Amino acid sequence: MQGDVVLSMRGICKEFPGTKALKNVDFTLRRGEIHALMGENGAGKSTLIKVLTGVYEKDGGSIHVDGIEGETHIHSPQDAQNAGISTVYQEITLCPNLTVAENMFIGRMEGPVVHWKDYDKRAASILTGLGIPARPRQALSSCSLAVQQMVAIARAVDMNCKVLILDEPTSSLDEKEVEMLFTLMRDLRGRGVGIIFVTHFLEQVYAVSDRITVLRNGELVGEYAVKDLPQVELVAKMMGKALDDMAQLEQFDQKKAPGQDVVYEAERLASVNTKPFDFRIRKGEVNGFTGLLGSGRSESVRAIFGADRVTGGRIRVKGKDKKIASPHDAMKSGIGYLPEDRKRDGIIADLSVRDNIILAMQVMKGFFHPMSRAEMAKFVDEYVAALNIKTASSETPVGSLSGGNQQKVILARWLLTHPDYLILDEPTRGIDVGTKLEIQKLVLKLAEENMSITFISSEIEEMLRTCSRLIVMRDSNIVGELTGDELTQAQVMKTIAGGGAEA
Amino acid sequence: MLSKNTAPNLKVREPMTDAQLLMTITIAIFVAMYGLAMIFMGGGFLRTQQLFDLLNDNAALIIVSCSLTIVMIGGGINISVGGVIGLTVMACALFLNDIGIQNSGLCIFLTLLLALGIGLAFGLLQGFLISYLDIQPFIVTLAGMFLARGLTTILSVNPVKVTHEGFLTLVKTKATISWLGYTAKNGNLIPAKLEIGAIVALAVVLLVYLMLRYAQLGRHIYAVGGNQQSALMLGINVKRTRFMTYLISGLLSGLAGFVFLMHKPAGNASVAMRSEMDAIAASIIGGTLLTGGVGNVIGTFFGAMILATIQKIIALSPLNESWWQEMANGAMLGLFIMLQSVILSNRGKRGKAKVQAAGRE
Numbered sequence: 063m064q065g066d067v068v069l070s071m072r073g074i075c076k077e078f079p080g081t082k083a084l085k086n087v088d089f090t091l092r093r094g095e096i097h098a099l100m101g102e103n104g105a106g107k108s109t110l111i112k113v114l115t116g117v118y119e120k121d122g123g124s125i126h127v128d129g130i131e132g133e134t135h136i137h138s139p140q141d142a143q144n145a146g147i148s149t150v151y152q153e154i155t156l157c158p159n160l161t162v163a164e165n166m167f168i169g170r171m172e173g174p175v176v177h178w179k180d181y182d183k184r185a186a187s188i189l190t191g192l193g194i195p196a197r198p199r200q201a202l203s204s205c206s207l208a209v210q211q212m213v214a215i216a217r218a219v220d221m222n223c224k225v226l227i228l229d230e231p232t233s234s235l236d237e238k239e240v241e242m243l244f245t246l247m248r249d250l251r252g253r254g255v256g257i258i259f260v261t262h263f264l265e266q267v268y269a270v271s272d273r274i275t276v277l278r279n280g281e282l283v284g285e286y287a288v289k290d291l292p293q294v295e296l297v298a299k300m301m302g303k304a305l306d307d308m309a310q311l312e313q314f315d316q317k318k319a320p321g322q323d324v325v326y327e328a329e330r331l332a333s334v335n336t337k338p339f340d341f342r343i344r345k346g347e348v349n350g351f352t353g354l355l356g357s358g359r360s361e362s363v364r365a366i367f368g369a370d371r372v373t374g375g376r377i378r379v380k381g382k383d384k385k386i387a388s389p390h391d392a393m394k395s396g397i398g399y400l401p402e403d404r405k406r407d408g409i410i411a412d413l414s415v416r417d418n419i420i421l422a423m424q425v426m427k428g429f430f431h432p433m434s435r436a437e438m439a440k441f442v443d444e445y446v447a448a449l450n451i452k453t454a455s456s457e458t459p460v461g462s463l464s465g466g467n468q469q470k471v472i473l474a475r476w477l478l479t480h481p482d483y484l485i486l487d488e489p490t491r492g493i494d495v496g497t498k499l500e501i502q503k504l505v506l507k508l509a510e511e512n513m514s515i516t517f518i519s520s521e522i523e524e525m526l527r528t529c530s531r532l533i534v535m536r537d538s539n540i541v542g543e544l545t546g547d548e549l550t551q552a553q554v555m556k557t558i559a560g561g562g563a564e565a
Numbered sequence: 566m567l568s569k570n571t572a573p574n575l576k577v578r579e580p581m582t583d584a585q586l587l588m589t590i591t592i593a594i595f596v597a598m599y600g601l602a603m604i605f606m607g608g609g610f611l612r613t614q615q616l617f618d619l620l621n622d623n624a625a626l627i628i629v630s631c632s633l634t635i636v637m638i639g640g641g642i643n644i645s646v647g648g649v650i651g652l653t654v655m656a657c658a659l660f661l662n663d664i665g666i667q668n669s670g671l672c673i674f675l676t677l678l679l680a681l682g683i684g685l686a687f688g689l690l691q692g693f694l695i696s697y698l699d700i701q702p703f704i705v706t707l708a709g710m711f712l713a714r715g716l717t718t719i720l721s722v723n724p725v726k727v728t729h730e731g732f733l734t735l736v737k738t739k740a741t742i743s744w745l746g747y748t749a750k751n752g753n754l755i756p757a758k759l760e761i762g763a764i765v766a767l768a769v770v771l772l773v774y775l776m777l778r779y780a781q782l783g784r785h786i787y788a789v790g791g792n793q794q795s796a797l798m799l800g801i802n803v804k805r806t807r808f809m810t811y812l813i814s815g816l817l818s819g820l821a822g823f824v825f826l827m828h829k830p831a832g833n834a835s836v837a838m839r840s841e842m843d844a845i846a847a848s849i850i851g852g853t854l855l856t857g858g859v860g861n862v863i864g865t866f867f868g869a870m871i872l873a874t875i876q877k878i879i880a881l882s883p884l885n886e887s888w889w890q891e892m893a894n895g896a897m898l899g900l901f902i903m904l905q906s907v908i909l910s911n912r913g914k915r916g917k918a919k920v921q922a923a924g925r926e
Contacts, residue, residue, distance in 0.1 A: 140800050155798035159584075159791035159858040160784070168788050169800030176779050199579045217799075 066093045067128060068224045068256040069114075069147070074123035076109055078462075081454065083109040086123070087282045089275055091225060091256040093128075096247060098267040098288075099260045101277035102300055102466070102494030107260050110277070111229055115149045116142045128224060143170070148218030152230035154210045156202055156217075162189070163198035166217040188216050192246060208239035212246060219250060226250065227258045232266055233492055244270045262492065264293055276300055297495055324381070325514045326366070326397070326483050331375030333365035337538045338375060341366065343483060346512040348505060350525040353535035353558055359518055360402050362535065363485045366516075367392045367399040380482070393426055398476035400469075402487040402518075408472045411461030415453050415471055416442045418460045422475045445474035450500065466493035473501070483514040490519055502528050522551050534558055583909055587852030588864035590904065595867045598874050606881060613745040613757045615877070623873040624762035625650060625825040627866060629840060630847040631773045632817035634865040636702075637848055638777070639810040640790040640857030641695065645706040646818040646844060648713030649687050650837035653680045653822025655717045658832035661729035673732055680823035681816055687713065688815020696807035710841070717834050724833035727826065736830050740764060762824035769817065773862045786810055790857030846894065847872055850901045871897065 069091040076084040084106045091097050101107045112118040116136040127134045127145045136142050156165040163185035185198035194212045196205055211231055218226050232240045247257055247270055259271055274291060276283040276299045283299050323345045332338040336358055343349055351359035364370045368386040377384050379395045386392045401408045409418055419442050442456045449470045453463055460471055469489055476484055490498040505515055505528050519525050525532060526549050534542040534557040542557035602610045609615040629646045636643045657676045666672050687709055694705045739758040746756035777783035785806045788796040797803050825837060851868030853860030875897060879890045
C-alpha cells in the first residue's frame with residue numbers, strides 16, 4: 063500500500079435479491095483529501111458506504127485500511143469504528159435525549175462508571191477547538207440540525223478517525239450552515255483526515271472537493287481530479303449520456319400562457335401554521351412558492367390542501383364555494399398534494415409499489431368500491447412505464463426503491479386521480495439530476511395538458527425553469543409575486559431579502 | 566458567527582429538560598396531595614408513621630416500578646412482573662414451609678436466592694427472546710405473565726401461610742426511629758417504624774438511580790431508548806443493552822416478590838395481580854415516556870407514592886370501595902398524561918418562538 067493512501071477498496075461486490083447493487087467497484091482515498099462520491103440515485107453510493115461502515119456485508123472484494131496489516135474485515139459499525147472509519151449520516155445518528163458531550167463519548171467510554179466532569183471538559187475543549195457553537199451539557203435536541211451534525215463530526219474526529227464519511231451532510235442545512243461545515247471539513251483535511259463526501263449538490267462538490275469518484279448502476283465510471291472534470295462532464299458521466307436533455311428542457315421554456323379560468327381561489331386563507339393569505343391559480347398554470355426554509359411556503363400549501371387545521375378564509379374551486387378542512391375534502395375537489403417529507407407524509411414503505419400507487423384513487427372511490435386486480439395492474443403498469451419507475455416488480459415494497467423512484471411512485475399516485483390542481487412540495491429534493499429533469503419536464507407537460515400545478519423547490523433555478531409565476535414568502539408573509547421578465551434569480555433574491563419593488 | 570463563538574462554558578446553567586420538568590411536576594403533585602391530606606384528613610397523615618406505612622405497604626410496588634422504568638427507558642415493556650412476583654411469593658412460601666429448617670438464617674438466605682433465581686430465569690429467557698430473537702416485548706412478556714401465573718397455580722391451588730419462625734421474626738423486624746415518633750394519648754412515645762422491605766426499596770431506588778445516571782450501562786439504556794438505530798451507529802451493543810434491561814427487570818421482580826412476602830407472609834394464586842399495571846402507571850406518572858429514552862426512577866418513586874397516597878386517602882374516606890380506588894387511579898393517570906402533553910407542547914411552542922425571535926435579530 064502506498065504511503066498516502068488511507069483506504070483502498072478493491073473489487074467490491076454486493077448483491078440484493080433481484081439486483082446487483084455493486085459490481086466490482088474500486089475506491090481509493092488518500093490522506094488529507096476531500097473525495098466526492100457521486101452518482102445518481104440507485105448508482106450504489108449508499109451501498110458502498112454501508113459496506114464500508116459494516117451495515118451491509120460485502121459479497122466480494124477486499125478493503126485495506128492504512129495502518130492495519132492485511133485485509134480489514136468489517137462486520138459491524140463497531141468494527142468500522144475500530145478500524146478508524148467514522149460516518150456522519152444524512153439523518154443525524156445521535157441520540158436527541160442525551161447531552162452534547164454524551165453523544166460525543168457514548169459507546170466508547172472507558173470503565174463501567176461515567177465520569178461526567180471529565181467528559182464534559184474534554185467535550186468543551188474539542189468543541190472550542192473545532193469552533194462548534196454547542197455547550198457540552200446542552201441537550202442535543204436543543205441544537206440546530208447543523209450543530210448536531212457538527213457534534214457528530216466532532217465525535218468522529220476525537221476518535222482519531224482516518225476516514226470520515228459524510229453522507230449527504232448538507233441536505234438539511236441553509237447556506238450559512240453549509241459554509242460552516244465546509245470550513246470544518248477543510249480544517250480536518252489540513253489535519254490529514256481523508257474525507258468521503260457524498261452529496262447531490264454539484265456546486266458543493268466543486269466548492270470543497272479535491273477528487274471525484276463516479277458510480278453508475280453499481281459500476282465504477284472513474285476517478286477524476288476535480289480540476290480535470292468540468293461540471294457538465296460530471297453530470298454526463300453520472301447519467302451515462304450526453305446532456306441533450308438539458309437543452310430539451312430549455313425548449314420547453316416557451317411557457318405557454320395559462321388559460322383564464324381560475325381553478326382555485328382562496329381569500330384570507332389561514333391555518334394554525336400560517337397567517338391569512340390570498341391565492342389563486344389558473345387552469346394550466348405552473349406557479350411556485352419560494353422563500354427560505356421556514357418562510358412558510360410549505361405551510362401555505364399544506365393549508366391549501368387542508369393538511370393543517372384551517373382556521374379561516376374562503377375557498378372557491380372552479381368558481382364554486384367549497385369547504386376544504388381535510389385532505390379528503392381537497393381530494394374530492396380535485397386537488398392533489400405531494401408532501402415535502404416523503405418518508406413521513408408520503409410513502410408507506412412496507413406496502414408494495416402497486417398499493418402505494420392505488421392508494422389515493424382507492425380513497426377517492428371509497429373503500430366499499432374495491433377495484434379488481436386486473437384494473438389495478440393496468441393502471442399501475444401504465445404509470446410505472448410512463449414515469450419510468452425503476453422497480454423489480456409492482457409487488458416490491460416501496461421502501462426498497464431509491465429516493466427518486468419513491469418520489470415517482472407518489473407522483474403516480476396523484477396523477478392517477480386526475481387532479482385539476484396538483485401541489486408538488488419539494489418533489490426533487492434528494493434525488494439525482496436525471497430524475498430531477500424528468501420531473502421538471504413532466505410538470506411542464508402536465509401544464510400543457512391543462513393541469514394547474516404549484517411547484518416548490520429549494521433550488522431557485524429549477525423553479526425559474528418551470529414556473530410562470532413565483533410567489534415569494536418571508537416570515538410567513540407573501541412579500542412579492544414575480545411574473546414574466548421579473549423571473550430572474552437576482553430578482554427573486556432581492557425580493558426574499560426585502561428589496562423587491564412589490565414588497 | 567464562528568469568530569463570536571466563545572469557549573463553551575461549563576458553568577452555564579442549562580435550561581431544565583422536559584424530563585426534569587416532568588419529574589418536578591410529579592414531586593410537586595405528591596407534595597401538594599400529601600399536604601392537602603394533612604390539612605383535610607389530619608389524623609394519621611400528620612404523623613411520620615403514615616408516610617412510613619406508605620413505604621411499608623408499597624415496597625414491592627416501588628421496586629417493581631423501578632424495574633419497569635428501566636425497561637421503559639430502554640424502549641421496551643414488561644408486563645410479566647406481576648406474575649413473577651406472584652410466582653416468587655408462592656415458591657418462597659412453599660420453600661420456607663416444606664424444606665426450611667426453622668430459625669435457620671441460611672434457609673432465609675436460600676429463599677432470597679430462590680426469589681432472585683426465579684426473577685433471573687424469567688429475565689434471561691424474556692431478554693433473550695426479545696433482544697436476540699427480536700420478538701415483540703409485549704408478546705413475550707404477556708406469554709411470561711401467563712406462564713408465571715400458571716406455574717403459581719401448579720405449585721399450589723390453595724393459599725399458603727408461611728410458618729417458618731425465623732422468617733416470621735424477620736417480618737416483624739422493623740427499624741424504629743424514635744425522634745420521628747409521636748406521643749400517644751397515654752403519654753407513651755410510639756416510635757416510627759420502617760420495615761426491612763421499605764429500606765430495601767429505598768436502597769433499590771438509590772442504586773437504580775445511580776446506575777442509570779453514572780454507569781455506562783445506564784447511559785446506554787437511555788441511548789437505545791432514545792434512538793435504537795443511532796445507538797447502534799454510535800457503537801453501542803444494542804442487543805446486549807436491551808437484554809440487560811429485561812435481566813435487571815426480572816431480578817428486581819424476584820426481589821419484589823421476596824419483599825412482598827416479608828410484608829405479608831402468605832402466598833396465593835392471585836398475589837400481586839395486575840401490579841404490572843400499577844408499576845406502568847407509576848412510571849408514567851413519574852415522567853417516563855412509553856416511547857423510551859426519557860425517565861428517571863426518582864420520578865417513578867414519587868409516581869408510586871402518588872398511587873399509594875390515593876389508595877390511603879380513599880381507604881380513610883367514606884368512599885372505601887375498590888372501584889373508587891381504581892377510578893381515582895385512572896383519573897389520576899389520565900389527568901397526568903394530559904398535563905404532561907399540555908405542558909410539553911406549550912414549552913415546545915415557546916421554544917420555537919424563542920428560536921424565531923433569535924433568528925430575526
